[in-house]
Amino acid sequence: MKTRRDFIKISALGTAGVAVGASALSKVRASSLFSFDKKQPLDDSEFERTPTYCEVCFWKCAGWTYTTKEGDVTKILGNEIDPHCNGRLCPRGTGGVGMYTDKDRLRTPLIRVRKEDGKSVFKEASWDEALELIASKMKEIGEKHGPESMALFNHGSSGKHFGHLLKAFGSSNIVAPSYAQCRGPREVGFVATYGAGVGSPEPTDIRDTKCMVLIGSHLGENMHNGQVQEMSDAIDKGASIITVDPRYSTAASKSKFWLPIKPATDMALLLAWIHVIIYEELYDKKYVEQYGYGFEQLKKHVKNMTPEWAYGITTIKPDVIRKTAREMCNAAPAVIIHPGRHVTWYGDDTQRARAVAILNGLLGAWGRRGGFYLKESLSLPKYPTPKYPKPKWDWKATNNGKYPLAGLSVSNAFIDASIPANGHEHQLKGWIVSGTNLPLTMPNTPALIQAIEALELLVVVDTMPMEITGYADVVLPECTYLERFDDIRSAPHREPNIALRAPAVKPKYDSKPAWWMAKELANKLDLGHYFPWDNFSEVLDYQLQEIGSSLEEMMVLGVKKFERADGGLYLRDGEEYEFNTNTGKIEFYSTELAALGFDPMPKYTEHPQPPYGYYRLIYGRAPMHTFSRTANNQNMVDLMEENKLWVNPKVANIWGLENEQEVWLENQDGVISSFPIKVRVTERIRWDSIYMVHGFGHSNKLLKNAFGKGASDSELITNVMMDPIMGGTGLRGNFVTFITEDPGKEIES
Numbered sequence: 048m049k050t051r052r053d054f055i056k057i058s059a060l061g062t063a064g065v066a067v068g069a070s071a072l073s074k075v076r077a078s079s080l081f082s083f084d085k086k087q088p089l090d091d092s093e094f095e096r097t098p099t100y101c102e103v104c105f106w107k108c109a110g111w112t113y114t115t116k117e118g119d120v121t122k123i124l125g126n127e128i129d130p131h132c133n134g135r136l137c138p139r140g141t142g143g144v145g146m147y148t149d150k151d152r153l154r155t156p157l158i159r160v161r162k163e164d165g166k167s168v169f170k171e172a173s174w175d176e177a178l179e180l181i182a183s184k185m186k187e188i189g190e191k192h193g194p195e196s197m198a199l200f201n202h203g204s205s206g207k208h209f210g211h212l213l214k215a216f217g218s219s220n221i222v223a224p225s226y227a228q229c230r231g232p233r234e235v236g237f238v239a240t241y242g243a244g245v246g247s248p249e250p251t252d253i254r255d256t257k258c259m260v261l262i263g264s265h266l267g268e269n270m271h272n273g274q275v276q277e278m279s280d281a282i283d284k285g286a287s288i289i290t291v292d293p294r295y296s297t298a299a300s301k302s303k304f305w306l307p308i309k310p311a312t313d314m315a316l317l318l319a320w321i322h323v324i325i326y327e328e329l330y331d332k333k334y335v336e337q338y339g340y341g342f343e344q345l346k347k348h349v350k351n352m353t354p355e356w357a358y359g360i361t362t363i364k365p366d367v368i369r370k371t372a373r374e375m376c377n378a379a380p381a382v383i384i385h386p387g388r389h390v391t392w393y394g395d396d397t398q399r400a401r402a403v404a405i406l407n408g409l410l411g412a413w414g415r416r417g418g419f420y421l422k423e424s425l426s427l428p429k430y431p432t433p434k435y436p437k438p439k440w441d442w443k444a445t446n447n448g449k450y451p452l453a454g455l456s457v458s459n460a461f462i463d464a465s466i467p468a469n470g471h472e473h474q475l476k477g478w479i480v481s482g483t484n485l486p487l488t489m490p491n492t493p494a495l496i497q498a499i500e501a502l503e504l505l506v507v508v509d510t511m512p513m514e515i516t517g518y519a520d521v522v523l524p525e526c527t528y529l530e531r532f533d534d535i536r537s538a539p540h541r542e543p544n545i546a547l548r549a550p551a552v553k554p555k556y557d558s559k560p561a562w563w564m565a566k567e568l569a570n571k572l573d574l575g576h577y578f579p580w581d582n583f584s585e586v587l588d589y590q591l592q593e594i595g596s597s598l599e600e601m602m603v604l605g606v607k608k609f610e611r612a613d614g615g616l617y618l619r620d621g622e623e624y625e626f627n628t629n630t631g632k633i634e635f636y637s638t639e640l641a642a643l644g645f646d647p648m649p650k651y652t653e654h655p656q657p658p659y660g661y662y663r664l665i666y667g668r669a670p671m672h673t674f675s676r677t678a679n680n681q682n683m684v685d686l687m688e689e690n691k692l693w694v695n696p697k698v699a700n701i702w703g704l705e706n707e708q709e710v711w712l713e714n715q716d717g718v719i720s721s722f723p724i725k726v727r728v729t730e731r732i733r734w735d736s737i738y739m740v741h742g743f744g745h746s747n748k749l750l751k752n753a754f755g756k757g758a759s760d761s762e763l764i765t766n767v768m769m770d771p772i773m774g775g776t777g778l779r780g781n782f783v784t785f786i787t788e789d790p791g792k793e794i795e796s
């Protein structure tokens with residue numbers, strides 16, 4: 048029998064530095080190499096089932112929480128009709144039960160009483176006491192500095208409830224690191240090209256693709272469910288995968304071509320591909336002529352960007368660059384140059400996303416079967432509440448005149464605007480933080496700490512005692528997603544669809560749902576009229592009735608699909624289509640970037656390479672963990688307890704490093720990792736880089752499973768390569784060296 052671990056076991060190939068053809072492994076059915084829960088639904092006579100959508104990551108698969116008649120959660124299974132998961136959850140989704148059963152959960156509100164040796168000492172408090180304190184502090188901040196100086200940092204469903212509260216209070220300063228530390232540059236790059244962002248789930252038509260190019264996008268380890276399932280199916284149907292990654296990823300092991308690129312040089316490869324496709328006249332002429340703008344400028348621009356030019360930069364051989372370009376063209380338009388998701392790498396990320404968007408455009412992939420489908424979602428009516436007051440300033444002011452194309456607020460700019468010494472005209476004085484563990488999420492920890500120390504109020508809403516809760520003035524324990532209602536999930540897909548999350552069990556301990564906290568806080572802030580419901584289920588029922596469903600129906604269905612309203616899933620041959628850009632066309636030459644003084648077409652910029660004795664720090668995902676949020680979950684710990692440091696054998700030889708040996712890392716700025724990490728010597732990583740899975744190295748001792756396990760990439764990321772176009776923080780310009788003796792660093796917790 049296959050165990051969950053089997054699918055990530057891939058034998059190491061001694062091929063670092065060259066492109067490889069199809070390995071024996073890729074002949075194995077791909078679907079058997081990815082692990083999903085395929086168990087049949089439980090017998091309904093013994094169990095009750097309640098609809099939910101998953102909160103272990105933000106793919107938000109819909110499923111069912113099964114409970115015994117006694118009210119114990121036994122299992123979570125996927126909803127068969129959900130297009131995000133097709134009835135199968137990933138290991139983290141089924142393991143979500145562990146979030147509910149975690150013994151280390153926050154149990155009661157906490158108020159900080161003092162700091163001892165820089166560490167917070169909390170006392171337990173009643174809800175009334177904790178909320179009263181927050182409300183009085185918020186009022187004080189509002190009166191002293193204006194309501195706009197309160198900000199919300201959030202990730203996930205709970206943030207929506209606090210967002211509503213904050214807007215009612217008079218501030219629209221709401222931010223999520225999933226923009227400027229994640230997919231922001233991709234959205235901006237695609238908007239500049241197609242007038243539309245990519246969004247989530249990505250409208251990549253993977254199931255029907257004939258060729259998919261993954262550029263540092265490691266689907267399979269990046270376990271976004273529907274995409275990974277479709278990729279398995281596409282491989283089984285003979286699609287070729289081209290993976291560009293300095294590391295032999297799971298995806299690389301299933302690829303026809305693996306291009307072990309020198310990190311930070313992807314732009315040169317992309318430009319060389321564009322060169323080949325244009326100069327070998329392999330692009331989609333009809334499509335480019337009908338929909339494209341600026342083709343001639345692009346052609347001139349890439350004239351000298353030959354595969355030979357790119358070889359010297361990327362270490363990818365010219366014939367491999369040509370071969371892979373032709374591979375894409377042979378499949379076009381059923382081809383996807385995947386836009387990636389976490390794309391804040393080197394500071395020119397919007398421009399790299401532009402190059403990806405342009406390449407897709409040349410191949411006619413946008414709006415085509417096997418390329419990108421035209422997504423559609425249902426917009427839900429808003430529950431009637433009073434109009435929000437108009438803030439005097441908003442998040443754009445926190446950018447201090449920078450990042451003109453930021454489409455959403457920029458978390459690092461919020462941090463800058465919270466540090467008084469930066470002298471911003473518009474400063475932030477209080478934060479509510481919900482569902483984001485900033486110390487393990489934001490680069491440049493010293494700036495984060497400086498900002499936190501200057502705040503007049505820091506409220507943290509979380510389910511677990513995390514690194515961020517340690518800094519709070521007030522901690523509010525949220526119940527897990529299995530214990531609460533949240534907003535309806537209405538995500539864009541091939542067909543519009545909605546999913547319901549309802550509580551399967553009562554909240555454990557003294558934890559509460561975010562909607563309740565926001566409402567109670569509103570009452571104390573004299574804003575109760577913005578929350579005219581006793582239970583959030585009333586809001587949901589209202590919204591559902593308005594679209595011809597009901598809470599009752601959705602409790603039975605869990606997921607409901609709707610007909611498309613907006614035309615076809617794909618562009619029809621020669622169909623008129625106006626893109627939402629200045630020219631109404633796909634802009635190979637961006638008029639918007641040009642008008643703002645940025646390069647209208649992407650250019651290769653040389654980025655620093657590691658100094659002697661240092662290696663580039665790169666990181667990524669493991670299929671059984673989500674960032675730092677699963678590190679303490681027993682179900683996930685059973686599958687992977689800590690991260691390891693991938694080191695190339697050549698490097699291990701030079702340093703005399705052995706498998707399982709513990710090392711500490713020191714970065715270019717002298718920052719030393721708080722914890723050691725065990726070495727894993729492997730050919731699967733280039734010699735100029737080291738790799739670790741993000742989300743480990745927890746320093747909060749209250750996390751009994753996670754404390755001190757593995758190392759944190761975040762604390763070593765002190766050099767941030769800023770994207771001037773939209774404020775993204777490039778995280779991959781940090782270099783580390785090894786320390787083999789315990790440096791005796793003191794750990795704060």
Ligand SMILES: Nc1nc2c(c(=O)[nH]1)N[C@H]1C(S)=C(S)[C@@H](COP(=O)(O)OP(=O)(O)OC[C@H]3O[C@@H](n4cnc5c(=O)[nH]c(N)nc54)[C@H](O)[C@@H]3O)O[C@H]1N2
Pocket residue numbers: 102201202203205223224225228229230388389481482483484485487488489490508509510511513525526527528666667673674675676741760761764778
């Ligand atoms: N160094 C480095 N930094 C990164 C990344 C990286 O790979 N390396 N990745 C980046 C990316 S792509 C992203 S999207 C961001 C994501 O980073 P974050 O925005 O921080 O998101 P998570 O890690 O999911 O958030 C974790 C927090 O949410 C809490 N939580 C879990 N469930 C709930 C809940 O139901 N309610 C509440 N209130 N809290 C809950 C967890 O306990 C934990 O404290 O990080 C970015 N930062």
Ligand SMILES: Nc1nc2c(c(=O)[nH]1)N[C@H]1C(S)=C(S)[C@@H](COP(=O)(O)OP(=O)(O)OC[C@H]3O[C@@H](n4cnc5c(=O)[nH]c(N)nc54)[C@H](O)[C@@H]3O)O[C@H]1N2
Pocket residue numbers: 104105229230262263264265266268269270271291292293294296308309310311312313387388389390392665666667668669670671672673674738779
């Ligand atoms: N299991 C799991 N799945 C997840 C998540 C999770 O936490 N856990 N998080 C989700 C989220 S929010 C996001 S944003 C995505 C992120 O996932 P993706 O967008 O797919 O990937 P990244 O984390 O950016 O990329 C990691 C890969 O980039 C490679 N890499 C590093 N440097 C370079 C370089 O210079 N060039 C190239 N070509 N490659 C490079 C690394 O070796 C690694 O394989 O994953 C999502 N899926």
Ligand code: SF4
Pocket residue numbers: 101102103104105106107108132136137138139140141270271272273
């Ligand atoms: S991909 Fe996995 S963790 Fe993410 S929402 Fe789906 S089941 Fe949950």
Ligand SMILES: [Mo]
Pocket residue numbers: 225228229230388389
């Ligand atoms: Mo992300």
